[in-house]
Amino acid sequence: MEEVRVVPAYSDQLNPVVGQRFQSLEFALAFYDVYARVVGFDTRKQGVRKVDDVTTWYYVACNREGHKKSIEDDQLNARFGFSMKRRRLSKRCGCKSSISFKYFSDNGHPGYMVQDFNEVHNHDMVESEHQQFMSVNRHLDDVHQKFILDCSKANIGPTLTFKVLKETLGGFDLVGCTVGDIRNASRDIKAYAHGFDVQMVLDDMAKKKEMSESYTYHYEVNENNQLVALFWCDGLMKRNYHMFGDIVAFDTTYNTNKSICFCTN
Structure with missing residues (x-):
């Protein structure tokens, strides 16, 4: 079977040329990303070489480079003691399209060619109506990050966050990201707060105490310096207790069949 050969049509201004020079690697990669975005394919970093923290060579390939591992490969790895992993859908087809940038220094002025x-x-190539979903065209800006953070604080998951974004902005083509991108961003937020989430809560309590003298909070830690108990109340809670005495409150957790009961005596 004859191999398919596709040479994208594009403007000469976007055409990378061997020997073309850039003042930095960031400019070189941005230039190639613009070319890929206009043509209609995604890219993937495939290789890099460094000498004394200086990138001397950078290789970028089409994201459909290589081939997906087969079930036979997994079974062979399993016989050698490697665990079998669930394989995701892949569109890799052995594409050879690529570009490489090499470091140079011209009279003390470094760059990449x-x-x-x-x-x-x-x-x-990806059709124009579907290019909005290419990874090179998807990005999470500061507005996305703030919205995802706010939704995470409200215990709103990635799927519902994406739906709200879609309805707010007016369509899938205006969101600028996918559910997977939001899920990854939420994961990064949780990873950033991991190990400091309790301290963040205590810091928030301290700020509320500074803003209101009627705000009260106490906490206890065990011998491993782990939080085991936390109590807080504001001025309204104190007035309610003064007027009505003992209070029982049921706080149903979001999207679960569990509830938490708080009692005061």
């Missing part, structure tokens, strides 16, 4: 460039793909 295009060392090799292969523009031929063995697959069709």
